[in-house]
Amino acid sequence: MFGSLSKSATLLLAAAAIPFSSAERIITSSSLNPCQSNSSFTATLFKVAFTPNNRSLGYDIEGMSTISGRVMAELELLVYGYSALKQTINPCDKSLDVEGLCPMNAGKIEINSNFPISADVMSKIPGVAYTIPDLDAKVRIRINDATTKQPIACVEALLSNGHSVDQKAVAWVTAIIGGLGLVASAVASGLGHTNTAAHVASNAMSLFGYFQSQALLGMMAVPLPPVVASWTQNFQWSMGIIRVGFLQRLATWYQRATGGTPTTYLSQLSAISVEVQKRSLDIAPRALGRLLSRSNAGALDVANQNRVVLRGIERVGFRAHIEESNIFFTGYAFFIFFVIFVTLGVIAFKFLCEGLVKAGKMKSDQFVDFRNGWQTVLKGIMFRVILIGFPQMMVLSFWELTQRDSAGEVVLAIFTLVTMICILGWASSKVIRIAQRSIAMHKNPAYILYSDPVSLNKWGFLYVQFKAAAYYFIVPLLFYTLIKAMFIGLSQKHGVVQAIALVLIEAALLIGVAVMRPYMDKRTNGFNIAIAAINFVGAIFFLVFSNVFNAPGMVTGVMGVIFFIYNAVFALVLLLMVLVSSGFALFTKNPDTRYQPMRDDRGSFIKSQTQLTTELDALGATARGEGKGTHPQSRIDDDDDSFTSSEQQRQMAAKEGGFTEHYQPAPPRSPVEPGMTPYGAPPRSPGAAPPSYYGRQSPAPSQGGYGRAGSLRNEGQYRSANNSSPWQRGAGYDH
Template sequence: MRIPSVRPALLLSALAAAQLGAGSEPMLSSTSLNSCQPNSQFTASLFNVVYTPNNNSAAVNVVATSSVEGYVSFDVSVVAYGYQIIKQSVDPCKLGLAGLCPMTAGKIPLKFNFDVDPSAKTLLPGIAFTFPDLDATVRVVLNNTETHESVACVEADVSNGKTVNLLAVKWTLAIIAGLVLCSSAVLNGLGHSNAAAHIASGALSLFGFFQAQAILGMMSVHLPPVVQSWTQDFQWTMGIINVNFLEDIFTWYQRATGGTPTTIFDTLTTVSVQVEKRALSVLPETAVNLYRRSASLIPGVSTEIVKRGNIMTGSGSYIVYGIQRVAFRANIESTNLFLTGLVFYSLLVVFTIGGIAAFKGFCELAAKNKWMKSDTFLEFRNGWLTILKGILFRLTLIGYPQMTILCLWEFTQVDSPAEVVLAVFFLVGMTVTLGWAAMKVVRIARRSVAMHRNPAYILFSDPHALNKWGFLYVQFRASAYYFVIPVLGYTFVKSLFIAFAQGKGNVQAIGLLLIEAGALIGVSVLRPWMDKSTNTFNISICSINFINSIFLLIFSDVFDQPPIVNGVIGLILFFLNAIFATVLLIMVIVSTILVFYRKNPDGRYQFMADDRTSFMKSQSQLTGTTELDALAATARGDKAGGYYKPGLDLDDDNESISSESMRRRTDTSRLSIPVGSSHGSQGIHYQNQPRSPVEASVPLFPASGNSSNRSQSPYGPSAGAFRAQNNSTPTSFRAQNNAR
């Protein structure tokens, strides 16, 4: 079979270079023997075969169980990407294979080396030894020479040792994503909120796409080898990272809390592990899969039992699929997978808190020793605890897909009672936290609409609200502040299908198709992100996710298509996603670099149509006098007399938008007068300054002294008229009382 040469840009070039740099000897190998016929009379618990074309030899290490007696012939076929390239009959007696001529019932241990005809090398295309994650299968049908009936069928997946599942790729992707997120935080600390919002939105969308790729690998449908390896490159986004000493700790913890760990990796020298080749729903004689960790079985197949959470055949080999397949390919015991993801997410939170606290200390030390200007990162230094809360909320949102899938899956595994308690705690805690935060944003936006007829006013004018809750709405336009609620619902429903439908590939594939179709339609119609370019970026990601769900439906074999279709679709999925991921990475990297090269980073991006930038303020940029700062705060409605009261959080329950509270805020007769002050017109000192209807960015006292030259309020003439009507203090009174 000739496979066309495809060169999909930067990422694939890096992968190819890594493979060429490996410099390993050409070889073909197989590590498991799978049954491909009901009631097959030949099985193998251990199967290791390695063919090296340079010396034309093959090494065989097999422990087989046979109930076949007599002389047999082998019909051997080699299939690559669903296309049959070799088919021939073999007589084991002519090869002189002991134990196979004739075959006898019982356990047959075979361990030997034999020479392969040099002509076999010419039958195989050169790409079979170089193309990563070769999708090739050798199938052997055993026929009784007397009755000419098929008595057994076995097949072995063949690998050439090349793969796209590379540690260098994982580290590169993780470093890029982390640097971009840190860049957005630095820009925001320097006061460039518009640029920071765009960079953060791109980084979060990129990370979400990486998580979607990882979730593909957790599907229990059959995935071609190249797709399995490609999705494995992104499993770090789900906290699935193998660290040997941590795995030992997790195993100890599970035993100490009443669980029974699996020991697959301890038995690899004597037992093979089959990476599930076909959907479980189409295995021979399979009717129902009762999926539970300690009591899972496939009715109708008497030779199959379940041992410690993994399906084990009667021959002694294991079958892994879906989430267990991801764990096996990551060299993690399936019973340690939940703790692995949970601990790495917790470590991310802890290190983030430590990093923010250390940066705060460094900034204060640098400002004190005049290593940097005193107003650099001033807003962060003054409100770093509020900013830290916002960052922790953002980490909760980032880790929500990971922890939701792992916690729900743990309910089906019950690795130990303590782990189930942890799963309940994290799932409920994160869901309630994000749901509560989303409802707070909705309440703040509704209050802003009631008071100012614009949801962006309060959402973006107050730094306390922006730093604490902005992670939920800053990437969306102001009128789509609510869109985080559909995002959370989308994530939770998708996690339900991934976690609870393991072993039901068809159900997962159909469910994911409907979910991704709904998501694509929703974002295409609503276009909720902040501007056109951001909408295009995210809608493109949703489109690729939808296309991937179609491919997964094909892999589930619901259409009963020929095998070559799956082989071709697997290559298309890999190339499509690799090219798309490369484009996204280049866009995010270039955008971030260009922002730092600009004198005014905010100038690279157009101001959003929701006018949020006119409401944003940066304490580090307020360089006026104390009087002007206080009046600017009054105009925005901040601490100096606006809707924000000292000691009262913006989203506090007792600060409602009811008519009574509105009346109290606008009733000028309630202005407090200090005890003991004169009651004359010249001696009254008001505790709260009156609100100003002017925009904070415009000088309050024009040189001409003509108040008609002042700009109108940014939030509409009706709101300006309302404030002017209720402001009982004339300009002369302000001029009289401003001197301090």
Template structure:
């Protein structure tokens, strides 16, 4: 418990330390019009207020069509509350550029002193709460007629944010540690631990991607939600590196595209990160303004640009809109390449260590003997990990069309991944059905053939044997979310409703089917699905479909951040502890109960030939000499060309001769299932209680001469290893 408290404190300190050390201020860097036919625009708008010395610094480059004396009504709102109201007279404040106002350019750079009464009206929490959801409305009225001639809106910030690079690094390292720990424990022969750690690490990564996808929608979310989801955009490949942006821009120009120059024109362009609008008329006006101005960021006469959805994510990451797709694609390729190089290097290091007798020859023996098949399985797993990322970015590129070559890349990349995953899913389903037809158990072929397990296991090892098909709903679930993000950037309500329906359907499916390998993993993943569904409800509220007050939206934004941060922290700690335990423990499998789908009885390990199954099988036969090879071992499984996963056994052939099928990995003299009646499975894929209660002597021909030896063996091992492998300890 003390370790958990320390980890929690460390992560919280990393996330919020910058918030406690910053100088108190309020600032705005964008100005937009909030009424039609406004007579004032600004290409540069920077206003900073320091309450400690009561100074207000102004740096404005505007264009005015107003002539004469004016007054300005100032209204400051925070989370829907009106924090302060003030009427300003430029002549009384000695602002020569505005007293009187003249039509034409208005360059203004000055500093003002704010009255003490205004400072007292602003609550102190406005300077400390991260990602302040505040706006300043300035209504310019003619002094002579009293008519309102301009309306301006500026978003407020207090320089405090939950978007921190340290948070990105921490969550990325812990997620990567989980995958590395599962790979190491798998190579050491702890398949049960490896399966659990890998499943949890991949689920954690999937949760990060779900958070990122919320931030990529076009819904006008509170600033704290935008910043929180920005912490996870690395999981979608949106990572800003200077030279990669240069490469992406060069490639687009070289292939006939026109790169965006929004970031390079910030000195003359006011960028508004779209948020809630409080006035219904302003909603319609700003949406129309957004449609007109969004595409003019590459050069034109537009002075104000509003960014939403994926463009907003790219802008917050200091990335040009036209570089988002190619950046994501490059990072995915880099990740796959470095992983491939790392696996090959690890193979070479292991061989050198064994050659020079620095490491036992049986260490990582399965990996060293079949590393090419393992490599293929890893590449398939990386394809699965990148599926959500590529679905979103590739389809979005079809909408953006940054250049003809990038569109071709998007089509080829998505089709390649779709074909690979579809082929892998088809192979798994074919093998499982064949196993059911031949052995009344889908786990038989899926786990007894090492080539099948190493190559296609990434699709089904995290699920129980009878839920081998569940990867298909998962792929469809991610595909639908990517489609609505990519094609719904101008329809925020459609996106919100679609997310709600998709998340609700997925939550119901996983709650009813409970497809994962055991109770603990099901709880882990169903909790993630429930959190994603709750996020979808909040997203629908943020879309303003209920026309709720701004206060409700602001408070819900803070609640969204709090419960997601707490949930992510719990998941990170669980994965971190599991990863550390898997690496440092001598026997990490003791932490997990055996699977209830009999996979442990079928998995063949070349590095542990003298297994408990050998001992039991030899004892049951009455043999006095232990065989050197496992009864589960057969050369047919070692040769990939003869394995069921190579295509020969997986192909559907109704005239197939069962007698030519690969031999059973279990010695027929001690059959796992009764020959007269195969075990029945309940709706959850677990064996019938009557079948589980049968002893090994009842499963085959009973040999009285070996009964005593078998009893002594069981007493030494507490219970039958057959029962342990089949999950009887539950």
């Protein structure tokens, strides 16, 4: 089973790196870009296609020229920065049949022709050029005055053979396996395999974080080698950059309805030249042109030319066939759709389970905690969804504040920023407060964090992946994500600044994870340290791509290929690990045997009603020292505890700590009462489902105040009469 799944994933992911066969080989170019700051010739339309099967070169060029007189041209073919071919061309050579260039005249130039390629030239082109994905090749043409030999213009055309590592199959495979990990962890948790659920969920979340890191690299305003731009494009689905026709129409309507003016670059490709910023540009971006205003009237650069330069997030949107002004709304809409989809899925699963139990198709003790406390579980899932979408919405929202597509979209961006930061900040503060109280009362943060199923299901998404002593590590992770999103979203015109900042940010995270090792066990620490290391190496590569070191073209081209290879291998390894872990979680009876117990003893505090009967439950409560005192106060997880004054909180903490530390047990008493089971619990009818701990009220205080007024017999009576969880008494939840 696992072998076939792994093989399928391997084949699908490897498809990105395997050259594809084609019935007809072809090399094309659709963009002619200036490579000289004062170039006297620019193209508004440039389409060239070379078909080696019939040895023909067809071209359709429209441009503006300020050149008059006879000229000579120097042609150079560059492949991965290496000069493979140089040749001098005389436009007046009749064998070339080039109209309008002999002599050149100032004004508009239109060239539409087709001429054959000699067999000698064909023999110099290697066959791999037609099949290698994301060919990093360009033809540069320098135009010199035929008399003075002075350079007049310089243009270059980027070549493509139609093959790319940007494949929908890769995006689908990564999305499905990432989602499968989250589903498998949820199912394992519902079946009571808490250790397995924690490991699978942690790995799936880390994998998803790696996908988002790759997507964020592609959103940086850094000139990228073609293979790097295509590879990072595979993961833009994790940022909500997915083209859907009706959604694009909705985004355009919303923008116009809220006072914005949509861009129309995709619909005007026949009239304007859209340049997707790549590594092969040799002059500074400011000399090439500037990003344009949002109105159609602003579709001209500083030289009043119909040329648009796209970089960073705009480049990502254009490659996904999304209009620049629709990028933010597209990401926002997909996040909202994801929230709705997950909510409906949880509700549907709740009713499905109930229906199967009533029909006798499923045992009554399966998913009993979820069925009785599904609303609390749903809250925890919603918090997890917000955590998943946090990098996506932070980057897009910050970027929207600089773009200002419309007043309505700016309002959405501000609302999203404030809401998500406040929600995750509040949740993190709750975890820290619960852990601190647990330390004060029990000298162990894991006690309260894991002993209450309501708190665990609601807030556990923030700390289950860490060891108990590192419960706070979610705060630096959120801070890391926020700072990273700010640099990428707010500095889209400064690629070098982004690259330097990213190196420092990734280095800080790598050092922190490697030194502190905050995750739950050695395997999970290694998993996340490896991801942090790969992200740090990628940041160094992007610093080189930013041209801050003025590296030779060949060095940058080779580094682009290396970046793709090591990330493809690493992604494949991560996918296989998550796939195998998910398979074991779903298809084995006791997957917890694959994982060693946690050193923070969380397993002794986690309560799973699908695994414990009432008798064993009571015995476990006694072994943990519970039932030492009860208070009919509110739970620590109640949201209204935030309104309690600090003085009251200090008094309660002192009182709780006092009775916990100075508690003296009462003399031993017999735990067996008439009509009771040996462990003090009332007898259950055969086949009855284990009780759930959701929806219970706090028990009445026991006689004897803060001391232990009763034995297991009294504890069992309280459970029977009040339907209350013994885990919560004396553990700090009643306060």
